[in-house]
Amino acid sequence: MSRKNDKRNRLVEAANDLIYQQTFNSTTLADIATKAEVPLGNVYYYFKTKDDILKAVVLKRSAVLQELFTTWDQQFAQAKDRLRAFIRHSIESADTTARFGCEMGSLCQELGKYSGELSHLAAELMHKTLNWVESQFKALGKNEETASTLAKYLISSMQGVSLLTLTFKDPSLIQRQSKNLENWLEAA
């Protein structure tokens, strides 16, 4: 990988973290450049605008998500085990969720208020996630409509608890809920 891509990657990585920890709107190009150890003016060689950085960040997140899903698909033969891995994954990030919220959820919340192109960006991440969960429920023998309903239920449950976790700075909320969702999954 060329040095050029290395710098670009550092910028995307830094932007990803800062956007998560602060919100996109309040993250400045100076913040990103500093964290990536790239001079401010040089940022514009890699990205025409701040929005372009956001797009790159979302693309990156989408790829990370895809990788995660693919891993679980390969690692577990049973759809229930995959969904369990998905639920347990949220436990691992309980502490950071208590500090900054859900990475995907908070971006959807922020960009959802925008009008225009950026508005749909984060929605694609949510859509991807929803689709994967839905396909797992279909693999469990649920019909199209039921699978869709269950997927929305699971995702919205996790998103709701993530918000409470952030609001009250209490990671145990996610931990307890995950247990409940695992039981719910067993019965579903």
Place this chain on the structure above:
Amino acid sequence: MSRKNDKRNRLVEAANDLIYQQTFNSTTLADIATKAEVPLGNVYYYFKTKDDILKAVVLKRSAVLQELFTTWDQQFAQAKDRLRAFIRHSIESADTTARFGCEMGSLCQELGKYSGELSHLAAELMHKTLNWVESQFKALGKNEETASTLAKYLISSMQGVSLLTLTFKDPSLIQRQSKNLENWLEAA
């Protein structure tokens, strides 16, 4: 009410709407002043800082919430009917939720990432809501712990669906979920 309070109220009202529709961070004092039809410089006679406006907005929202709860407490003798009113209330705002998210939820999401005093501001609104719902479950004969669990479940469900509603710009998500929650409430 004096003319002074009238102007102040207009500012708080305008700030409330704009903070909801845009986020606190991206709402400027000029925005607020314009919407309230108050000259920019005059804003500082009523509020020392932008943060102070936010505090006033949260206080106002807290009062509105209190009024809502008091109304339901008086209007319905049965706790189940009160909770039903609470659930149905979210249906009424489904369309605006699809555009801007949940008023309380989006503020909690944004301020939750802050450090310092502002971080706890929105949490108080959530806390107030949680407490009221919890007390209704207690009135239904649930013990302290069960009531707390059920309250968190109800609130987080609604918050999660609000986020999906915003993300996919689909008010019907709230409508369907509300039906489900009413059924759940019947069985609880």
Place this chain on the structure above:
DNA sequence: GTCTATACATGGATAGAC
């Protein structure tokens, strides 16, 4: 490809006339 210097707009906040 890289980086410094800087243009230009915006936003929070203040001074001070009325």
Place this chain on the structure above:
DNA sequence: GTCTATCCATGTATAGAC
């Protein structure tokens, strides 16, 4: 109490030397 003018910091983006 009210409002205009303005200060000053910050933020996005560009020009142009290296």
